[in-house]
Amino acid sequence: MKFATFNVPDGQIVVLSRSEFDRLAEKAGIFPPFPPEDRNGNSDALAFIDAGIARGLIRRRIEAGLTQKALAKQAGVRLETISRLEAGKHTPTRETILRLDQALKLVEKKRRTID
Numbered sequence: 493m494k495f496a497t498f499n500v501p502d503g504q505i506v507v508l509s510r511s512e513f514d515r516l517a518e519k520a521g522i523f524p525p526f527p528p529e530d531r532n533g534n535s536d537a538l539a540f541i542d543a544g545i546a547r548g549l550i551r552r553r554i555e556a557g558l559t560q561k562a563l564a565k566q567a568g569v570r571l572e573t574i575s576r577l578e579a580g581k582h583t584p585t586r587e588t589i590l591r592l593d594q595a596l597k598l599v600e601k602k603r604r605t606i607d
Contacts, residue, residue: 514547523547524580538583546580549592553578556599567595 496507508516517523524546527539553563553574560578564571568591576582577592584592 514551517550523550524578539580542583543580545584545589546578549574550578552596552600556596556603558596558599563592563595566599567591 493512494509495512498505498507514523518525524543526543527535529535553560556563558566560574561571564574567574567588569588573582573584573588574592577584577588
């Protein structure tokens, strides 16, 4: 595992590669698992899509520094919706995806402006 550490006033910051972060996040239960493959190497396509959407949403929300509650408020959706999406237990509507994307892009833009 490759990583870098940086000393800051409150301790250290550890920087991991994206793939290593994803691996650890899945192991810790932060990311929902992808569906298992059958004996032919195939998996349920809809469940795979739901897990992929969930992982992308979690990743972007964490990078934006938002809680589920803050993202729900920013996007104008219910907290339960965010929770179910991030658990991979719900397929979002196009409208919900657009709202979440718009909210996350706004936060990402603000963070780039500050940095």
